[in-house]
Amino acid sequence: MLDELHEECGVIGIYNGDAVVRNITMGLYALQHRGQESAGFAISDGDKIRVRKSMGLVSTLLREHNIDEFDGFAGIGHVRYSTTGASTLANAQPILVSCKWGQIAVAHNGNITNANELRAEMEADGHIFQTTSDSEILLHEIARTQADDLGEAIKKAITKFTGSFCLVFISKDSMYVARDGFGFRPLSIARMGKAWCVASETCAFDLLGANYVRDIQPGEFLTITKNGLHSERFTQKDRLAHCIFEYIYFSRPDSKIFEQSCDKIRRKMGKQLAKECPVDADIVISVPDSATTAALGYAQASGIRFEIGLLRNHYVGRTFIDPTQNVREQKVKLKFNPIVGVLKNKRVCVVEDSIVRGTTLKILSKMLRDAGALEVHIRIASPPVAHPCFFGMDFPSQGELAASSMTPNEIAQMLGVESLGYLSVEGMKECTGEGENYCAACFDNDYPDYIGTDAQKTRCG
Amino acid sequence: MLDELHEECGVIGIYNGDAVVRNITMGLYALQHRGQESAGFAISDGDKIRVRKSMGLVSTLLREHNIDEFDGFAGIGHVRYSTTGASTLANAQPILVSCKWGQIAVAHNGNITNANELRAEMEADGHIFQTTSDSEILLHEIARTQADDLGEAIKKAITKFTGSFCLVFISKDSMYVARDGFGFRPLSIARMGKAWCVASETCAFDLLGANYVRDIQPGEFLTITKNGLHSERFTQKDRLAHCIFEYIYFSRPDSKIFEQSCDKIRRKMGKQLAKECPVDADIVISVPDSATTAALGYAQASGIRFEIGLLRNHYVGRTFIDPTQNVREQKVKLKFNPIVGVLKNKRVCVVEDSIVRGTTLKILSKMLRDAGALEVHIRIASPPVAHPCFFGMDFPSQGELAASSMTPNEIAQMLGVESLGYLSVEGMKECTGEGENYCAACFDNDYPDYIGTDAQKTRCG
Amino acid sequence: MLDELHEECGVIGIYNGDAVVRNITMGLYALQHRGQESAGFAISDGDKIRVRKSMGLVSTLLREHNIDEFDGFAGIGHVRYSTTGASTLANAQPILVSCKWGQIAVAHNGNITNANELRAEMEADGHIFQTTSDSEILLHEIARTQADDLGEAIKKAITKFTGSFCLVFISKDSMYVARDGFGFRPLSIARMGKAWCVASETCAFDLLGANYVRDIQPGEFLTITKNGLHSERFTQKDRLAHCIFEYIYFSRPDSKIFEQSCDKIRRKMGKQLAKECPVDADIVISVPDSATTAALGYAQASGIRFEIGLLRNHYVGRTFIDPTQNVREQKVKLKFNPIVGVLKNKRVCVVEDSIVRGTTLKILSKMLRDAGALEVHIRIASPPVAHPCFFGMDFPSQGELAASSMTPNEIAQMLGVESLGYLSVEGMKECTGEGENYCAACFDNDYPDYIGTDAQKTRCG
């Protein structure tokens, strides 16, 4: 595959709504960028919960299941990111189980960092596991917790978990929502007529015509029943740790993330980048689509003209598989084509959101030069990614991260470009307003929470 | 659907073999008559177990999965019967779980009668359930049993279960086989070169070129490892209770069942039926294919000529769905067509294996008469089915059983035939040799084991 | 594949009926044994004809297309035999074209022997061909014929064709039916309420509750319109040439073929075989299912007991593909299993309908012996197949026909059996009543019509 970051997951939940499955799947379309490996929904009609999942996109889910057959008043949905090997339908979400609390379905975005220890303990206690998902571990913990009711059991269970989690549960009659105390991943709530809607990103609300109310607070636990919504705090951490990569790459620019417009932050990062790493160039282009907002900011701050220099082909899916030579190059070419008329005889400043391995950017740089660019200057709207993430991003192993073994100069040389500039960690944090509230561990190696006994592979819940 | 008995399940296991997945799926073809709802296999390569399942026939399993991708030295396979609603991939087998004993996969034929009680107890203890299959309950019990090793845990666990079970487990390096103490369902073992093979019916051995060794004994527990096969007895019941319906309908006539040739017993039943219920008719025909062996026996004993009077269309699958009127009749017609030349102006004796609801036979009787039969005499090669089964057969509810509310005379009248004769319970048992070793509860209401607190739906393991 | 004769095709047409597509597909179920490669229907609503086809069985056609979407008052259906390579959807039928006569759809059973010459002539005249089917050639001829109307054009066109054809056409408002002057293939007509129904075999009528009226006569041309049915003769040959193989193997025994009960003729052949080739054996068994009727006749005439000695597995479809060794043997084993209890220590007489290559029978003979048969005597209810068919059967090439290069004794030796007996050509013809009305060219090399300039591959229309 191309050397992109894998997306995380996206979750949505609707309580007391009409056309619930239809609206959940609509909402999943808006969250599709957060996960393309599998999609699914669970729906309660007040008596029984049913679940349906498909490998692939939301469009596959809709093709494989007749959503009109699923009536209900409350439901949850999930999209999961794409990985190469371990992806199976068994690991798709929502997960539906039956236990002493009755039926429970859960949709999870995040990564539980003490999942392995808890699973080992549960296995010793006689539990069985049918998936490799940390969400199943979570459900075991809830099922074996002593409590007066399901809500209390969830609350008690999640205090045992470290790492990141945005969770939406449904029982046959209620919905429960929880967000870890650091607030790693985004989760918001909205009103949609008489219904409540929670979702990973507010762009889902826009699509559904739901009105954004507020973010679920870090450490907040919501109980939504026929009697209304009840909020309480189940944990209090001494700091916040919003994932700053949500602004850089993951979230859609039209979403409000961590109570700020993602578009605005991303643009500020572009402007800050222009200030920190100026360039003597004729045009500014972006690697579409994720870096376009930052590129516009860079262009505006630098006064250099913004142009569309690379065309992205959106028809290229994951069908094309070929083990022969030059495949990586051809894949990049399938996805991007330079516009000669824009680039020819120009000194080009290319704004990209981040560098992971750098392999795509190396091919793109050559393509730009072949298209007539006189000079190629790369500007990255984030600092060098040098450390793994344990809180929900699917990075390649640390050794594969370009910045873990190379200096920016060495990377520039590897890319074959005239210059390479990164945004500074300080500059990046400044753009977010209150930088101390963010997790930037992949840049600065400062992990806010337990990261597991061994460097366990980060997995989306 | 037609008013047939639903099949149960079929299991197969191969240890230390070559082309294991290929041979398992071949064997499942031979067991396909025991279940058409889903098919699956699990395979261990010594390090890891993988599982694949499909809804539908073995041919669907082969189409949906490339079996050549699955290497391993030990594996199990399963076919599951067809029910109307609750059938989902989640309930298909084998079930693969991970627990303190590592990975375990199981294939089960039978019905655990105290599953509900055990599940309630486990839920109270904090367990979660992802299927409605009693096999999952079994795995929970194994996972929470205190023991020195997996083999001992299985042995201890299965002593807690009542009802019928033929079980084949694989761990990453071993295979375990168990059969309940009553011996309800058939299970045999064979040698295939250096490999061991266990299967529900010996016809699978014939197909694989494996040499039948013996039946797994009721109450026997086998441990098969690289060091060889170890047998022990985990329970001893005060009687045997082989399902006599295996002879009447379920098993293939070419299988050796309960150490006797199914074909021979079935033929004896036909002969005995001729003795008990003679008829003055010109020809004997069967309802193909299941009743043909009994019909041949009837013809032989009565001296009346055997004929093929009904042609069965084997191309009719489960595709044809239509909610309009006359559907049941058209379905019967799709499946069977009378041969006029055989039937015209003849007094016809029709041998059928059993009557469940009687709806198909009613339609068939009319079709025979329309085809010119002067008289229609029905002879059933088993006694009236009047009681539910809790040990692995999927009967309709008791109220729907023709014989639960009607006398044979009333049934004859309902069918619109000249006469109706059933085999007697005593006659039937006599045909098996040692009749006291068989469960005939669906005929005589004598249940050999606990049948559950409520009349729980019988479900294949 | 196994060395069976490939089926030909089956056609059906309904005019002025209700639920036309539904009834056509039902009827195709009854004709499924005549072709499993593809299935299709064409339907006219009085204004426009629509066509749908699928590769595979009728059940696939029903799964891939929602037949309820197709309203109409007249339609035709077709099932096509299975060949290994050249089978594509483009060649599936019905074929629908538009021409000066408007839309025409055709379903064809047979083989046009001068198709190549006509096609060459048409190509020279500027026609284009999109299939390799002779039915397309037929439609070209109709389209380019000078006539007053479509009916006349069809009549004129078909007089130019040699070989075998049973044709059912629909235009937007009419149906046309034609059968070649030799009457090679069967075609009958029935009444179904106010509707007319034509079909290759009468078993389709039975399923639909239609009342058989008569056979379409050799050389007859029917025009069916809103004004009723009009019959005329378009050709008169100096002899008839019904395909005798329809009785031996192709047709269902419950069908009336060439105005006689197929079952009766097939049984007579078995009796005649017993007279011509007696055997000293303990039991008579058949190779199920096609030879069972003849085996019953043989048993009756010989006084030797009929038994079910081979069980056929009807679940084995065409999914199983494997290039490794022993495949042919395993395929035979997948399909047939000997019943040891029946065969052990018996001298067995096996009745088969015909020998093509003999490869299956060779494997079966060994299987019977391995199952304990003391002696194996093969009796074939037809003469040695030594010559190709050009009138609609798909034989292997002449060189592969066992009887083209071996004497019966040599074949017996190849099969490894104690004895082998064939029915004589005279005996076979006698069983049909008026033997001179039948084509037995594959046995006696006497071709009633032109067979083409080169030994063109026979292809179903």
Add this chain to the structure above:
Amino acid sequence: MLDELHEECGVIGIYNGDAVVRNITMGLYALQHRGQESAGFAISDGDKIRVRKSMGLVSTLLREHNIDEFDGFAGIGHVRYSTTGASTLANAQPILVSCKWGQIAVAHNGNITNANELRAEMEADGHIFQTTSDSEILLHEIARTQADDLGEAIKKAITKFTGSFCLVFISKDSMYVARDGFGFRPLSIARMGKAWCVASETCAFDLLGANYVRDIQPGEFLTITKNGLHSERFTQKDRLAHCIFEYIYFSRPDSKIFEQSCDKIRRKMGKQLAKECPVDADIVISVPDSATTAALGYAQASGIRFEIGLLRNHYVGRTFIDPTQNVREQKVKLKFNPIVGVLKNKRVCVVEDSIVRGTTLKILSKMLRDAGALEVHIRIASPPVAHPCFFGMDFPSQGELAASSMTPNEIAQMLGVESLGYLSVEGMKECTGEGENYCAACFDNDYPDYIGTDAQKTRCG
């Protein structure tokens, strides 16, 4: 569907290449924007041509067919646009036929305006038609033309056709390429090592690493054989008539179209629009992605800042079907979401490429206002579309074109916007350099060629 113009078709051909099918399908990915209804290829191995097609995208074609099975040295490919009803696999391309010239396959982009007349004539002459495609008519004409060889036949045939056509043919050993005398649709040729490659747009060459040589000339006919390439002129029109809509909307901006950079022309149109229709606004946004280049030009010329104000969701395919209310609005919302942070309290100038019905723009305008835009000013980078196209674009019927019945002011009112401005016809033509060489009939009602006896539906070849 949304009120977009339907794309036309895209064609590609490769002669004397390696990995021909692979490269053809790669090239089709680059041409995918020209047609999403069906995709296909035909390939010759020097002896035989084979064809494979699928409904849907190129990714579906690759999923349904194993392209590695298709060897050959010359091939053609085609993508076809999406229409609602009449789209069937039968109409997909390439079309492969057999005729007196042997096998011929064709891929066609364009619309033959005298197809109906020619078809009527051919039907009268006895031809049959299996599709409703004008490409089939073309093949009939070639097949019935008297000539010395295929090349001459094609040349003679195409002189009889009016309208637009870019044609790529292969026979078993040669390739033929033709472009109508007006040059309506783009078609270029490139070298790829020893191979020749022709394609509708040069972006396919970029992807394949082929070097653009030149455009196929209007009225040019190319014969490509093992002996090389031969060019000749088969017709000479008194004017050129390049489709100006290729610049406005159809072609990819990175393609060289009619020997000019599409991106450059599109940008000029944006600049010209700014000159003709200035606006007093705070930001310029585009309706992504097709209008972005023009919007950049507008922003540059006007000095108003360019912003990304609408986010496009590229995951939305054609799966979502719902007959309930508000569907159109929800579809627009699924596809586009406004970015509040960009729009709030801004006077927004929205640049769109064209207005067809105006329904999408009406919904978008309301969405922008709901997102906080103070004023919405629409600027269209082309003149009002008021007349149908007969040369290869799939417009709605004239009555549905907003500009056919409303003045710009009325349209602005319908859209509910502060102002609406169109580019003038003169301004548009000026941007192309030599405006007289272009067809702008949909704007100015000046049709350069025969448009058919009746207003026949324009259809892609």
